[in-house]
Amino acid sequence: MLIVMNHSATQEQIRSVEKAVEAMGLQASPIPGSERTAIGVLGNQGYVDDSTIRELPGVVECIHVSKPYKLVSRDFHPEPTIVEVGPVKIGNGLPPVVMAGPCSIESEAQMLASARVVKAAGAQILRGGAFKPRTGPHSFQGLGVEGLKYLRRAGDEAGLPVVTEVMRIEQLDDVCRYADILQIGARNMQNFDLLKEVGKRRHPVLLKRGMSATLEEFLAAAEYIVAEGNGQVILCERGIRTFEKATRNTLDLSIVPLIRKMSHLPIIVDPSHATGIRALVPVMSKAALVAGAHGLMVEVHPEPEKALCDGAQSLTGEGFATLMGELSGLLKYLGY
Amino acid sequence: MLIVMNHSATQEQIRSVEKAVEAMGLQASPIPGSERTAIGVLGNQGYVDDSTIRELPGVVECIHVSKPYKLVSRDFHPEPTIVEVGPVKIGNGLPPVVMAGPCSIESEAQMLASARVVKAAGAQILRGGAFKPRTGPHSFQGLGVEGLKYLRRAGDEAGLPVVTEVMRIEQLDDVCRYADILQIGARNMQNFDLLKEVGKRRHPVLLKRGMSATLEEFLAAAEYIVAEGNGQVILCERGIRTFEKATRNTLDLSIVPLIRKMSHLPIIVDPSHATGIRALVPVMSKAALVAGAHGLMVEVHPEPEKALCDGAQSLTGEGFATLMGELSGLLKYLGY
Amino acid sequence: MLIVMNHSATQEQIRSVEKAVEAMGLQASPIPGSERTAIGVLGNQGYVDDSTIRELPGVVECIHVSKPYKLVSRDFHPEPTIVEVGPVKIGNGLPPVVMAGPCSIESEAQMLASARVVKAAGAQILRGGAFKPRTGPHSFQGLGVEGLKYLRRAGDEAGLPVVTEVMRIEQLDDVCRYADILQIGARNMQNFDLLKEVGKRRHPVLLKRGMSATLEEFLAAAEYIVAEGNGQVILCERGIRTFEKATRNTLDLSIVPLIRKMSHLPIIVDPSHATGIRALVPVMSKAALVAGAHGLMVEVHPEPEKALCDGAQSLTGEGFATLMGELSGLLKYLGY
Amino acid sequence: MLIVMNHSATQEQIRSVEKAVEAMGLQASPIPGSERTAIGVLGNQGYVDDSTIRELPGVVECIHVSKPYKLVSRDFHPEPTIVEVGPVKIGNGLPPVVMAGPCSIESEAQMLASARVVKAAGAQILRGGAFKPRTGPHSFQGLGVEGLKYLRRAGDEAGLPVVTEVMRIEQLDDVCRYADILQIGARNMQNFDLLKEVGKRRHPVLLKRGMSATLEEFLAAAEYIVAEGNGQVILCERGIRTFEKATRNTLDLSIVPLIRKMSHLPIIVDPSHATGIRALVPVMSKAALVAGAHGLMVEVHPEPEKALCDGAQSLTGEGFATLMGELSGLLKYLGY
Missing domain, CATH: 3.20.20.70 (Aldolase class I)
Structure with a gap:
């Protein structure tokens, strides 16, 4: 998951989001950009529930990288099912x-x-x-x-x-x-x-x-x-x-x-x-x-x-x- | 229900549709217009299933006048439910x-x-x-x-x-x-x-x-x-x-x-x-x-x-x- | 066009709608059903603007039979365009x-x-x-x-x-x-x-x-x-x-x-x-x-x-x- | 922008994407996850056109962090317009x-x-x-x-x-x-x-x-x-x-x-x-x-x-x- 912060998000807000991520047992990896900071979320096995993060101060949106399926995915199971x-x-x-x-x-x-x-x-x-x-x-x-x-x-x-x-x-x-x-x-x-x-x-x-x-x-x-x-x-x-x-x-x-x-x-x-x-x-x-x-x-x-x-x-x-x-x-x- | 016929529908096609309506136990009432004929369907109690009519030759579309609900309708039951x-x-x-x-x-x-x-x-x-x-x-x-x-x-x-x-x-x-x-x-x-x-x-x-x-x-x-x-x-x-x-x-x-x-x-x-x-x-x-x-x-x-x-x-x-x-x-x- | 009236529409409301249709230079043809009356509109050349009818008392909806196109329609011009x-x-x-x-x-x-x-x-x-x-x-x-x-x-x-x-x-x-x-x-x-x-x-x-x-x-x-x-x-x-x-x-x-x-x-x-x-x-x-x-x-x-x-x-x-x-x-x- | 790679993307594919990002004058920052690698794109001023990246081998999707507007955004211009x-x-x-x-x-x-x-x-x-x-x-x-x-x-x-x-x-x-x-x-x-x-x-x-x-x-x-x-x-x-x-x-x-x-x-x-x-x-x-x-x-x-x-x-x-x-x-x- 990638958490996108406001352009004007404070360091404190960024730190709070990192803490919330860590409280879920995951790692937070901030990616500072020229316009805003984004926070990568690492360590998850599959889909992450974003609902506790999405409304924290300074958060613009949560973008999912993992999908809510894996067993049916060709990416993980390339062989066709007959x-x-x-x-x-x-x-x-x-x-x-x-x-x-x-x-x-x-x-x-x-x-x-x-x-x-x-x-x-x-x-x-x-x-x-x-x-x-x-x-x-x-x-x-x-x-x-x-x-x-x-x-x-x-x-x-x-x-x-x-x-x-x-x-x-x-x-x-x-x-x-x-x-x-x-x-x-x-x-x-x-x-x-x-x-x-x-x-x-x-x-x-x-x-x-x-x-x-x-x-x-x-x-x-x-x-x-x-x-x-x-x-x-x-x-x-x-x-x-x-x-x-x-x-x-x-x-x-x-x-x-x-x-x-x-x-x-x-x-x-x-x-x-x-x-x-x-x-x-x-x-x-x-x-x-x-x-x-x-x-x-x-x-x-x-x-x-x-x-x-x-x-x-x-x-x-x-x-x-x-x-x-x-x-x-x-x-x-x-x-x- | 109103059955809309093609501009170029033949009298025979119109007659076939009327027969199909009558076979459903309903009355067919043709309404000749300047551009095309439409056929009103009368006598139904509630919603009419149009699926046997819709694809007859010369039919453009079936337009429903009755709705698939009646008991919840204010038109039939004006008193509010508390x-x-x-x-x-x-x-x-x-x-x-x-x-x-x-x-x-x-x-x-x-x-x-x-x-x-x-x-x-x-x-x-x-x-x-x-x-x-x-x-x-x-x-x-x-x-x-x-x-x-x-x-x-x-x-x-x-x-x-x-x-x-x-x-x-x-x-x-x-x-x-x-x-x-x-x-x-x-x-x-x-x-x-x-x-x-x-x-x-x-x-x-x-x-x-x-x-x-x-x-x-x-x-x-x-x-x-x-x-x-x-x-x-x-x-x-x-x-x-x-x-x-x-x-x-x-x-x-x-x-x-x-x-x-x-x-x-x-x-x-x-x-x-x-x-x-x-x-x-x-x-x-x-x-x-x-x-x-x-x-x-x-x-x-x-x-x-x-x-x-x-x-x-x-x-x-x-x-x-x-x-x-x-x-x-x-x-x-x-x-x- | 077909004008669908309320189940409980009064004769007076039906008559008012007929008058409004006639004021547009068209003929109104009432079709009494077992549940409600519908009013067929005849005499139009092409699409009828329903906006003055749709909100008259007792009217449920206006259903269009004519389409807002005719020259491009195969119904009126069966020959394919090359x-x-x-x-x-x-x-x-x-x-x-x-x-x-x-x-x-x-x-x-x-x-x-x-x-x-x-x-x-x-x-x-x-x-x-x-x-x-x-x-x-x-x-x-x-x-x-x-x-x-x-x-x-x-x-x-x-x-x-x-x-x-x-x-x-x-x-x-x-x-x-x-x-x-x-x-x-x-x-x-x-x-x-x-x-x-x-x-x-x-x-x-x-x-x-x-x-x-x-x-x-x-x-x-x-x-x-x-x-x-x-x-x-x-x-x-x-x-x-x-x-x-x-x-x-x-x-x-x-x-x-x-x-x-x-x-x-x-x-x-x-x-x-x-x-x-x-x-x-x-x-x-x-x-x-x-x-x-x-x-x-x-x-x-x-x-x-x-x-x-x-x-x-x-x-x-x-x-x-x-x-x-x-x-x-x-x-x-x-x-x- | 964040570029999400296939679970099975090769190191070579990841490297190619990084090169394509750099060819656009931007920096690529890979974020290895437990399931797949994502590549952060840094250095852009505003919206990045992803169309040359999206179809490279191994790419699943491109996720935009920057928006295609900035002047009308409260994030950049907090004062209300009267x-x-x-x-x-x-x-x-x-x-x-x-x-x-x-x-x-x-x-x-x-x-x-x-x-x-x-x-x-x-x-x-x-x-x-x-x-x-x-x-x-x-x-x-x-x-x-x-x-x-x-x-x-x-x-x-x-x-x-x-x-x-x-x-x-x-x-x-x-x-x-x-x-x-x-x-x-x-x-x-x-x-x-x-x-x-x-x-x-x-x-x-x-x-x-x-x-x-x-x-x-x-x-x-x-x-x-x-x-x-x-x-x-x-x-x-x-x-x-x-x-x-x-x-x-x-x-x-x-x-x-x-x-x-x-x-x-x-x-x-x-x-x-x-x-x-x-x-x-x-x-x-x-x-x-x-x-x-x-x-x-x-x-x-x-x-x-x-x-x-x-x-x-x-x-x-x-x-x-x-x-x-x-x-x-x-x-x-x-x-x-």
Whole structure:
């Protein structure tokens, strides 16, 4: 950490800050500049809490050099993480993986139809939501455990591993029983208790970026999971909230190569939630793979116009098959 | 809902949209304009899910007239809600209420000292966190149930009701046993399961605005609680995330009079989390009351420089006493 | 426009709003719903100013159906615009065009070297800034007209048309004399006087998106230029300002296919300013083309480590040649 | 500046960075930490351009300690600036000043009526726009020089100094002839040429914050003006662009006490543009003064329902008189 002092800070103020640093068991190393003094803080193992320093007299700001994550950082762990879900492998150097299926599980028939459609088109993993977070209390809230069973049956029939969201710790046992990947939704990215619990399980985790989470917070959330012993974490960019309302969210695609540079965890992209517009999903899927995404998560519904949730951003089975055909050409171009 | 069609939409496309609306059990009422046709949707009770309409051929956009909340709306329920916490009442026409105390409960001694300090200065409610959401896994995570007991004891000794955050449903029984108000933190504003559970309890709820929640989402979150039968909800503005980083968050004070106009629920302000800067807390506390806030939530720590959390935004006991003295003059000016 | 009334709006309030609409020379068409009345506004040619209606008693909100642009809209003008710059053509169905060169013109030698490098690698247009907007007054501000001459000479020598930013109306004659494309920078996207003046010229215009401009505002800015008679406008996405600071801006790539759908103007992408990170420029260039961009604007500097401006986001000549080699493979995949 | 190196940066990489720093004429001072090395940069006079350093191998980030402003900083110039406009003085320790009038000048009669109304209610400065920046080209664009004359006449008749926006350098002579304060609008906050030109004049300048400008950029823009020799600058907070659309902009009131702490320039607030909602203007005006604003800029129109611009956020004459009555009580409370 670097503590920046006022231009007019007194020697006494500088000395007080040094003392406060030393009281934290750290060393203070003043760096006198032509305009002001800065004080380097040495000896810390990881992130330093600046809250007791920041408001001392003469302090302008505290600048962090260490990050609130380390285990997920490529700087400390250069080797890429490969996440394994049954026969499917996700990570650096491997062909991108497509997870597809409906936003929410509505019936057994719908899941079986969805599974067949996405399997036939070439998807490797089946998705479907049994527990749904919805903005208003009067919307469809998901089928719960019954839905999990439909998902599992559909996955088994099609020979596809399945991923589904877990929203609460109490759901964790059920979700672990029926699903292959535990998805943490954007709204729960900083539900730290939930992160710790999934960190204690052995299932791979799909962690979605919170809609107003910075890259640093995103990686720190993953750190919670890895710190508990579960290193099988897949990150997922799904759009952030900005002033622009023409798309549902703003897909932050530049984060993909940046995460590849900063972390060893695989990063996939969800163009369906990011854009919220069906017509943009195929083109942004391709852009995501070119940007370096290790996979995609795409909403597909056999009959989007009858979907109970997010129909407008779901591809039809036909649309998805067309996309998968196009992706196959793209993968060839990309060398897979 | 109003469905806006393309300038060049065909009669056939318009007819298809009408049919889709009718399939939802609603009436479609076309409004031909000089540039394009729009289709009014009538007959709905509340918010309409547009996702099956939005991507039909010829549709430009779906515009919502109904809101995803109704019970918390002043339009439907003009009478103000008064929240009662023991002898303390919060709401329209009543003197603003001050909740104060440390960010996190660190020890029994610290809580007792805090309670004495804030009581002596005139606070009506004691705050303190037993379960702490922290960005990184390596920070102090709170004392848990042990902390709740300290909080209760400190509140009882000082004769102050207490408020504390509940982060998970499993904590709810404990928190209900020891606390008078259940706080839902900003990160959990859209933890809908948790909202529903607190909606089934009889404790008043303090609902903090999510850091990237719109006014509409904020009110829809409160609707979840009220819809379960618990109408004793206090809203709390605590700053939103913007591009500006000079303050921890951007305090959105204009939302206060706007919420007073749109909802019958009381709205308070937390200037400590909003600004993150101790020196700004007193002045923004006063601005909040002038903007119409029904109360304040202020972080106070007997020794901020030793706080385990958020020391830089906590007032000292002395600073808080000064603030309360100033507020007393302000309240007189405001007519209380 | 649709005017949404309060649930509890009186007949008298509804009648007053109707009168206010009629006073604007428009027709009011009430649409009674089960929860509230809405009032359709008919007869307008284009965007309606709602400011006199919005605050009338009983009005909740005014919802716009017409957009503040029409000439640039594909809905009204389905044919794609092809922008012609000497022998170079930009627009739908044509191979994407690459504009490259240094952020700022520093010397004749630097421009000649840059032109040779980007020409050899295959760029079609040379860029370079003579007038530089800089955040602080103590940074390098550009060479002015002298720089324009260097740019022209370098372009002529290499056989490349040139593009450069015009910041003020008084610079317009000079810029028109020496440049082939007039660039309007992000900070001037809503400098409406400047937009109108370039609209009166016959030079093609490159209009960069303002860093906090919505899609609607971006297209409305282009409308200013086209409305004056100059239809040769190229739009340029260059990143928007969000809470995320890991990249210089957030590249909003989804806007590219959306603009292709909504407007007939070509849209290119500037990955250098969007990301601010050299290592991300090549990968995001490729993602942009896959997303449908009609071209790229890339910063290239013969010696980035000596650049007077934006060195960290500039490719070296070698780096640019590598990128162009990769793009050539990508264009083949894309069918050009 | 502090340069943060990778955990795994080699000695050679560190040495290269040191050399690059020295090539800039500065000293490099390595600070070895337990996790990584950081390199302090000493010897700079003001802000250091990091663009040639940021992308060197092994560099993680460059952290700025110096700010891109100095003349406007309280750290270097502790004495408050008092801006004088005829008999009116604005700044620390003085009663807040109210500037009021219509958004745009529509006719001589309208300006004379406005001037009488705001004078009678107690405003000290008259505002009115002759040159209007409008989002779309089909809206009313202002009366130009003719409007300036109406403004001057109205101000003279009422005995009020006048403020009006200058949008282009060519308008500067005219605006200086007729106005007492030169307003730089939000869209022009980074129109650096314009800033420099008004910096060469002797008229006081009212600088509005750009709608996506950080505090640092806002102060750096003021630095442009002061650096040219004109120290009579009034800052104006007028709301920033965020995801929240319930108000026109988000009024960032916390910036007021923060600017008072960081700069010696006066800071006023424009609640009309910030909220865009007439009913919020009075309450946010009061909150602004309590937050420490040195003044207010309020839109007042004799007949808002007939205004050509921004009617919905304009107070009526009567509404303004009521507000001024309330402010008079507030000023007494504030000790003026």
